[in-house]
Structures are given as C-alpha cells and as structure tokens.
Amino acid sequence: MQKPTISPTLLSATERCETKGWCYKNLKRDYGKSAAQQYGDDVHEAIENWIRDRVLPERADLLEALRIAMPHIDMGAQVEGWIDVEESEDPWRWTGKYDARAPRAPNTVVVIDWKNTTESKPRPDEVAFLQNPAAVLYAVDALRKQPEATHVCFKWVYLKRKDYLTVKAFVVEGTFTREQVLEAYESVRERGRRVLHVLQKPRAELARNMDACLDYGGCQFRSPCLGGSIHMSDPNDLLALMKQIQGAPAAPAPAPVAAPAPAPAPAQALPNLLSGPAPMMAPAPVAAPVAAPVAAPVAAPVAAPVAAPAFVAHSQPVVPSAGARPTRAEFVNAIATLLEYLTGRA
Ligand code: SF4
Secondary structure: OOOOEEOHHHHHHHHHOHHHHHHHHHHHHHOOOOHHHHHHHHHHHHHHHHHHHOOOOOOHHHHHHHHHHHHHOOOOOEEEEEEEEEOOOOOOEEEEEEEEEEEEOOOEEEEEEEEEEEOOOOOOOOOOHHHOHHHHHHHHHHHHHOOOOOEEEEEEEEEEEEEOOEEEEEEEEEEEEHHHHHHHHHHHHHHHHHHHHHHOOOHHHOOOOHHHOOHHHOOOOHHHHOOOOOOOOOOOHHHHHHHHHHOOOOOOOOOOOOOOOOOOOOOEEOOOOOOOOOOOOOOOOOOOOOOOOOOOOOOOOOOOOOOOOOOEEOOOOOOOOOOOOOOHHHHHHHHHHHHHHHOOOO
C-alpha cells in the first residue's frame, strides 16, 4: 500500500491550524490562492523561466521583480525539482518542490529558495534554517542525491515589496555540515509523526486557530472552515468570518480559575477555537447584531477570569491599558469593528 505523503507546506499548515492542514490536504485544488500567494507563484515562475529559457515576463510587476532579483540569481542552477524522502519505518513519505539547487566547491550543495515578503515585515538578518522543515527536507534530499557533498548552503533570496513596483532584494545564507542537517532531520520526522496523527483525526475533532486566519494574505479555506457559509468573492468576508466565529455556539463554560471578582465591563468568552471541537460543515449561527460597535472607549480592564481563552470576543471595542501592547485577538476585534463602521454595518 502506498504511504500517504506530507509536504513541508502541509506540515507547517497543520502545525499552525489543524483545520487548515486538513483542508490543505483534502481541498487544496478546490480553493483559490490569496492575491499574495498568487503573486509569489508568478514571481517564482518568472525567475524560473529566465534561468531555463532566458524568457522575460510581460507583466510590468514581474519584470521589475526579476530585474531586482537578477544579481542574486544563479544562472547555472537546476530549477524546480521534487524531493522524495522516505524512511522504511515511517508510515508516510515526504514530498515537496524546491526552487533551485546549484553546486558550489568544495563539496557543497546550495539549496535556493526565492521568498516574497512585504515592506512591513522586519528584514531577517539570519534564518533558523535547521528549524525550517522545508529547508531541512530539501537539504536531506540533496545530500542523498549527492553523496559526495559534505555541506549544505541555504540561500534564501528575499524580494521585499513596498508595492508591486517597488521591490528590494537581499540574501540570507547559512552553511551547515551533513551531520547537522541529518540531526535536524530527526526532529522534522518527529513533527511529521505528530502531523500525521492530527490528519488522521475525525474532521469534527480538528481544532481551529484564529490567529492563523490572516497568514499569507488570508486563509483560503475560510469557507469550508465555517461550513461553506462564506464565499471568497464576498468583499466583506473578513468581517463575516469574524462575525460567524464570534457567533459560533459556545463550548461548555470552563470552571473559573479564581473566585470571580465583579468586573465593570466583563468580556464575553468565545469557544476555545484552538483546542475545542469545531462545528464543521454545519453553518454557524449568525451573530447577534452588536449594539454599539463604535462606542466610546472602554476604560475598564479587559481581562476576565476565564481559563486561558484562545480568542475573546468583546461586545465593545477594546482599548488596551496605557503602555500595554494589544493582543492579536484585541487587534483583530478592533479591525472587525472598524470594518463594520466603514461598511455601514454599524
Ligand atoms: S479560516 Fe482560520 S481557523 Fe479556519 S482553517 Fe483557516 S486558519 Fe484555520
């Protein structure tokens, strides 16, 4: 019997959000990509076409990205290939597509990845290559195919855009011995074991992580995640997503950790979306209208004595206490309120 496959993308998606991993594995072909993902794919294709056939793209934004990337492109590289890494004792095999590889003397193989990022993200001066499952798996595959290689050099070429016609490029490199790569591979195998276990769970038991919903320009599986009730073409789907998740049936209330003190403006707890069972495929009930979405700032402290909630919905905008950095949930909630106001739903 053929073993199931796990790609580095599937591994990372599942570790970030179990439901997203399941959707990526089973529904990937049915759902589109975000604009950011599509742009990234187009840039990859433009660079590959240039290396392979010296063909320039027609689109101005891709031409500009290629022009900026040009000094960092290894023209002798072997472009885009599949990895196939397998252990007889593991009940899965690794698969995935690397961007490019090039030989470098002495006995070093260079694993190249072209990365697209935005101006708002900080520039990485170094990358934890050996914690990156994709990097480790590409390297293991390269080392197995080139037994004479003693070192792997990771070369990540970043194209950082302010907008689609203002792009900068920089490179982050790191070189490691064969032994270091193989040691890191053991921990990637352990992660693979855990992810395979998650993917074998019944779908209704998969957890959802709302912190992952806005990754890479927005999760493309928002609709199946919420029972097909949101359509990607809906311009307000971000707002709808938040509303529906906020309106999802509450999980059994956790026992309070401490004696509840009277709170002036108690926060309304949501089901624990990180670990609680998700109501898959059944459309979530529509959230009750928010009474005063753009009300005056709430001066009261936000924290309520709830046992480690994964996400907390507030009936009013939350203003973190002075000097405090807002949590992601507070930030997302504030954006929802703003969208509501701007789209006239307030
Ligand atoms: S929409 Fe959010 S919670 Fe749902 S699958 Fe995507 S990342 Fe996970």
